[in-house]
Amino acid sequence: xxxKSCLSTCTPWRRCIMTDLRQLREIEKLVEDSVFHPSxxxxxxxxxxxxxxxxxxxxxLWKRFAVTSSAVSGTLVIAFVGFRLFTSGPTTTATExxxxxxxxxxxxxNLQPVAPTQTxxxxxTSLGEDxxxxxxxxxxxxxxxxxxxxxxxxxxxxxNNKDVRTNPQ
Amino acid sequence: MDTGEPIDFAxxxxxxxxxxxxxxxxxxxxxxxxxASRLIRYATTxxxxxxxxxxxxxxxxxxxxxxxxxxxxxxxxxxxxxxxxRNEALNIVRRxxxxxxxxxxxxxxxxxxxxxxxxxxxxxxxxxxxxxxPSQAEVVVLKIWEEMTxxxxxxxxxxxxxxxxSRYRYALQKLSQHLHALAEMYHD
Numbered sequence: 171x172x173x174k175s176c177l178s179t180c181t182p183w184r185r186c187i188m189t190d191l192r193q194l195r196e197i198e199k200l201v202e203d204s205v206f207h208p209s210x211x212x213x214x215x216x217x218x219x220x221x222x223x224x225x226x227x228x229x230x231l232w233k234r235f236a237v238t239s240s241a242v243s244g245t246l247v248i249a250f251v252g253f254r255l256f257t258s259g260p261t262t263t264a265t266e267x268x269x270x271x272x273x274x275x276x277x278x279x280n281l282q283p284v285a286p287t288q289t290x291x292x293x294x295t296s297l298g299e300d301x302x303x304x305x306x307x308x309x310x311x312x313x314x315x316x317x318x319x320x321x322x323x324x325x326x327x328x329x330n331n332k333d334v335r336t337n338p339q
Numbered sequence: 340m341d342t343g344e345p346i347d348f349a350x351x352x353x354x355x356x357x358x359x360x361x362x363x364x365x366x367x368x369x370x371x372x373x374x375a376s377r378l379i380r381y382a383t384t385x386x387x388x389x390x391x392x393x394x395x396x397x398x399x400x401x402x403x404x405x406x407x408x409x410x411x412x413x414x415x416x417x418x419x420x421x422x423x424x425r426n427e428a429l430n431i432v433r434r435x436x437x438x439x440x441x442x443x444x445x446x447x448x449x450x451x452x453x454x455x456x457x458x459x460x461x462x463x464x465x466x467x468x469x470x471x472x473p474s475q476a477e478v479v480v481l482k483i484w485e486e487m488t489x490x491x492x493x494x495x496x497x498x499x500x501x502x503x504x505s506r507y508r509y510a511l512q513k514l515s516q517h518l519h520a521l522a523e524m525y526h527d
Contacts, residue, residue, distance in 0.1 A: 193515050197511050206465065219367060
């Protein structure tokens with residue numbers, strides 16, 4: 171059987187492999203013997219050390235710059251947030267109370283809050299009519315629920331007075 | 340504590356790396372003194388040029404100086420250092436201009452060694468080693484001259500130990516052919 175590595179038909183493969191291995195060991199030995207130690211150039215060490223020190227210095231500067239810039243930016247962010255919180259304090263309380271309610275008072279207003287739902291349900295009118303609510307007009311209308319608080323208060327005053335007057339003691 | 344026994348080279352590199360991590364850039368000189376010759380030899384195998392090899396060594400040592408803890412905490416500091424050198428050397432080779440690459444073919448790194456006036460046979464061997472592809476030549480250098488195991492070589496190359504072993508075998512076969520051819524050429 172011919173050997174595949176050397177393609178020779180005359181050498182049996184077993185002997186060829188042994189020869190090959192012996193050759194490889196010889197080659198290994200040859201390479202081992204021919205080892206060389208190149209001496210570095212004289213200025214290379216100085217150059218390497220100089221570059222290393224420069225690179226280390228640059229790295230230190232970059233680290234300091236990064237720390238300083240992050241500290242400054244952090245302080246700025248905290249100051250900005252604090253300023254915003256401090257200045258926008260009253261505004262936020264006003265908005266929390268909701269929209270401002272404005273009441274228009276006429277000269278004959280009795281300064282008592284009127285519950286619109288109560289009035290509308292009592293009179294059976296729609297909610298839109300409450301927009302035109304006028305106390306003076308209401309007094310003329312015969313609405314017992316609208317007049318009740320005013321009449322009640324007058325009556326109570328009168329009754330109190332009556333009690334005081336009628337009471338002989 | 341000095342016991343008087345010769346320290347293994349890899350152990351020597353580990354000690355230097357620990358000193359570098361402890362003392363800072365000032366200890367880089369020790370790392371250089373211990374490893375420079377071998378690093379240049381390995382880098383020359385890849386770059387095929389002495390100047391590029393020195394540039395690779397410089398770049399690698401600067402990189403190590405910036406992060407010395409990585410080297411000190413590596414499992415095989417010597418293998419890690421060789422890996423850094425390899426990356427830098429391959430970067431340099433990649434950045435080379437094509438015109439310059441042609442020049443590299445004509446001026447082999449072995450010719451530099453041949454000028455030293457050493458024995459003729461050793462010159463042949465180095466010349467033959469220079470004719471191998473860099474991927475095979477580096478395995479031979481790491482295995483025979485750096486006396487590394489295939490596992491360590493695999494770690495340096497980022498390949499499996501079996502791949503390293505097969506490359507080594509192919510390299511020796513090619514080396515044998517080159518040596519025969521060179522011997523015939525020089526004896527004729």
